[in-house]
Amino acid sequence: MDISHLVDGLNEQQREIVCAEPSNCLVLAGAGSGKTRVLVHRIAWLIEVLEVSPHSVLAITFTNKAAGEMKARIADLVKKGGGGIWCGTFHAICLRILKQHHTEANLTPNFTIIDTGDQKRFIKRVIEQLNLDKKKFTPDGVIGFINKNKEQGLRAATVKGSHDYMHNQLLKIYERYEILAAQENLVDFGELLLRTHELLSRNEAIGKHYSSKFKHILVDEFQDTNGLQCALIHSLQGKDNNNYVMAVGDEDQSIYGWRGADIGNVLNFDKLFNDTKTFRLEKNYRSTENILKAANAVISNNSDRFGKELWSDIKDNALIEFYRAPTDRQEASFLTDALADHYKQGGKLNDCAIFYRTNAQSRIIEETLIHHGIPYRVYGGLRFYDRAEIKNVIAYMRLIVNRSNTEAMLRIINLPTRGLGSTTISKINDLAQKHNISLWDTAKAITQGAPAIITDLNKSKIAVVQKFLDLIDKIDDSIRGMGLQEQTSTIIKLSGLEQLYNKNKDADYESARDNLQEFVNAANIAFNSDESSDMEIFLDNIALESGSTQAQEYEDSVQLMTIHASKGLEFLKVFMTGMEEGLFPLEKSAYDDKLLQEERRLCYVGMTRACRHLCITCCEARLLYGRENYNPISRFIEEVPKELIRNLNDKKRTTLLNNSMIKLKVGTRVNHPTFGYGEVTNTEDNGHISRVQIDFEHEGSKWLVTEYAQLQIL
């Protein structure tokens, strides 16, 4: 048999993995070492050489995008195609299992998946219902508690009580949350995993079914798995020792610890799985030697790692560039200048990326780029399906599919406004809570004058409620038999949303209309893909897909993103900005070794995105939360060997002298927007930054950075 297409072009380390005897194994794949390639070739090897049935292969990724890419590459490489392989995210795979066995999983077939935003609103409602202090119990705090427990496999009934008031109250919220979620047929992300895990580990027949089905489980980005996901893999693998897990990951790129990812799953892999073999991929195909040397040097300061040294045969004398600007504004100007130079020399802006630690940092960079007419795209931000107008349509759809979805009903019961104000709604909602039934059933009971439901709503209000119920039923009736895109546009019409967004002319409504059209298009695409032609499936897919978070690509433009968002990407030229103590690493993480190590890994991820040029910038004075901050240079920069750095400050210094000093001399009378009138008593300029001391009439004496102070000279 000709196997050359499976191994040609692979290096020795890669080939060893692709052709390995089946066993549990951990592949430590450094950045840019071709791990997706190895995974795809391994799957092809299993099918073509070891004659494993595609139906016995399960490939798990973390993003839908990665799953899509993998499917496409498998289809390309495997001669008989990849049909039958299960390939998807943890959540998508769990959903598939739960849909299949919804009865055994104790779910209705039409359960609704809620994303983090929905979950948050839902929790808010629970906190209100329980009449708890909103200052003490924030949705974020509660969400953390519930998700963390689910990640440890704990239900409200199995979490241990304690003497701690907060803990016990949180537990009460969790209890109520579970009851309401069951009542309303809502399943959150963590629940998808937990319920599947429970199903597989408690229902012997089903557990056995899957563990005898999946002989080979391949997991990508293993460093990002949490405890529950790891447990899930175990339950899929089953107890017999003839199923094999291949985990691919990089402990140095674990940057989601704060979301529950447990780097310990990689570090203790050999203890968590039997008879493991470990492989390493250390040859990097992306970056120059110098960039890798710098990145290796930084990450070598971490202790939670196996240790691995990336190398490359891409020789290039270019050093890591470093520039420390006087202020954040001048840091942005520096970036702009550098990009303009790059462009003038014939380079593409698409090849350049600007990274920052926090989203807030993008603002000043964007302003400066706009000012100089340099096009850019920002990654991240509001996801398409998170837009209010889209969520509104989705809420109608969800209620139509699942009438118990109180969450959805609350969102649209008065949208567009139909005379059901907050008073009426909370009256109905209180009754729902009192009788422990869904909002829909409560409303229905009221309109039917059910004797058990006592309400003080007057006849006209009840008629309005009736009208809403009729509307939903009517929409439901009229979309029967329609194609998905027709259903969607019909819902938008009949619900009154179309009219609502049409009646107003301002820009927000205009874009809302565009987005609704886009949503109908999405439905159309889904309809034609026949995979998700059904509205229920469409809704599931929406919940599990972020819907591209990056701006549309329409012209050559610089890419702006957080370092987190840069993971998995690569760019010819990378600018890492704001490399200051307090910002990167964040102050909160600087004094905790675990957190600091994660910051360092983040730095490593950022550096290893660069193919040919890496430029690191920071500034002396930065405006943060409306305050000036003077931060030292990031320790991560200090960790890069000096001989790998070319310091641009020596070159730029003379050109950047701040000319604002010229007019401000001792004795100048000034006016400050908040401190009022004063007189300059002292000046200082170290060549980077200029400051003035001003004696204010009412506020006393203060030192201010000239550039920020917005002083008016009198």
Added chain:
DNA sequence: AACAGGGTTATTTTT
């Protein structure tokens, strides 16, 4: 229902 004003709070966000 819409809006103004005060108080609070500030990472990162694959599903």
Added chain:
DNA sequence: TAACCCTGTT
């Protein structure tokens, strides 16, 4: 600083 949420007012 500025964005968000809540509250009280019109």
